Amino acid sequence: MAIVNGKEVHPRTTGRHARTNPGRKPSWLKMQIPGGNEFEHIQSMLRARGLHTVCEEARCPNLGECWGGGTATMMVLGDTCTRGCRFCAVKTGNPMGVLDPDEPDKVAESCELMHLRYVVLTSVDRDDLPDGGASHFAACVVRAKARVPGLLVECLTPDFQGDAAAIETILQSGLDVFAHNLETVRSLTGRVRDKRAGYDLSLDVLRTAKDLAPTLVTKSSIMLGLGETDRELDQAFDDLRTAGVDVLTLGQYLRPTLLHLPVKEYLSPARFEALRQRALRKGFAYVASGPMVRSSYRAAEFYLESRLAGERGHDAGVDAPAVTITGGDSASVGGSGFAV
Numbered sequence: 001m002a003i004v005n006g007k008e009v010h011p012r013t014t015g016r017h018a019r020t021n022p023g024r025k026p027s028w029l030k031m032q033i034p035g036g037n038e039f040e041h042i043q044s045m046l047r048a049r050g051l052h053t054v055c056e057e058a059r060c061p062n063l064g065e066c067w068g069g070g071t072a073t074m075m076v077l078g079d080t081c082t083r084g085c086r087f088c089a090v091k092t093g094n095p096m097g098v099l100d101p102d103e104p105d106k107v108a109e110s111c112e113l114m115h116l117r118y119v120v121l122t123s124v125d126r127d128d129l130p131d132g133g134a135s136h137f138a139a140c141v142v143r144a145k146a147r148v149p150g151l152l153v154e155c156l157t158p159d160f161q162g163d164a165a166a167i168e169t170i171l172q173s174g175l176d177v178f179a180h181n182l183e184t185v186r187s188l189t190g191r192v193r194d195k196r197a198g199y200d201l202s203l204d205v206l207r208t209a210k211d212l213a214p215t216l217v218t219k220s221s222i223m224l225g226l227g228e229t230d231r232e233l234d235q236a237f238d239d240l241r242t243a244g245v246d247v248l249t250l251g252q253y254l255r256p257t258l259l260h261l262p263v264k265e266y267l268s269p270a271r272f273e274a275l276r277q278r279a280l281r282k283g284f285a286y287v288a289s290g291p292m293v294r295s296s297y298r299a300a301e302f303y304l305e306s307r308l309a310g311e312r313g314h315d316a317g318v319d320a321p322a323v324t325i326t327g328g329d330s331a332s333v334g335g336s337g338f339a340v
């Protein structure tokens with residue numbers, strides 16, 4: 001063990017990529033590796049179609065829960081991102097404009113074979129494409145909904161460099177939820193995200209989506225444990241509400257590899273619950289907050305189901321049950337960023 005800047009550092013990780021985490025991971029961050037026949041069946045089916053799930057790429061701790069509950073997150077537009085955010089485990093590079101023209105049909109088929117009720121479609125950034133991949137992304141939504149009647153689709157999108165036409169293309173696909181991640185507070189954005197991303201740019205994307213489709217559910221996410229302050233979080237909550245965001249998820253940042261940003265703090269489940277209450281007071285319709293919550297976690301699914309149940313109950317003259325989730329505090333994690 002070595003001491004670097006007053007902190008204990010493993011001797012093999014001194015230098016530029018020193019691991020300066022705040023001690024051992026607490027007990028609520030222990031994970032059970034997903035497995036079993038159903039998991040292996042789904043994984044092999046996806047591989048056979050050349051599809052990638054963010055569940056796997058970002059090492060999401062909720063993979064088993066979501067796959068077992070008829071929910072999955074699929075990454076379209078390939079598995080190589082043109083940007084390099086310092087928290088994300090997805091590989092970076094230049095795909096040189098390459099797209100799989102059969103991907104929309106593969107996504108639709110997989111949704112059918114997995115018996116999905118809710119799918120989150122997300123993508124890497126594709127700055128190499130004229131529309132950022134929006135038309136291809138939208139085609140995946142259209143094909144999936146056509147093949148699986150009643151399927152709810154959440155689109156967790158990149159920023160499309162703020163292109164309103166690209167955002168509108170996504171909105172016209174028939175999606176049920178538009179999501180885009182703020183990721184962190186303003187002061188940390190330059191250190192955490194790729195230089196082509198931006199705090200105000202992300203807010204503009206969310207605001208544009210709400211302006212173009214006022215009744216559509218919009219969603220965003222913030223990862224915690226990077227050094228943000230309560231005052232900065234309050235401002236981020238206010239900024240998201242001003243942009244019209246309905247659903248918010250808050251989760252613990254966990255360092256994917258030694259090449260990524262170190263964790264500054266592990267927040268307790270009680271702290272996450274306090275922040276959930278704080279965000280709700282800001283006016284969000286729904287907040288999922290917990291150490292294991294990820295941005296593609298089932299927050300919007302639960303919210304939509306609750307809202308639809310409320311509408312059905314209203315029609316029948318009865319009250320619908322309230323749904324509350326604090327984000328799987330009993331789940332666990334190995335390596336993960338937050339871009340899930």
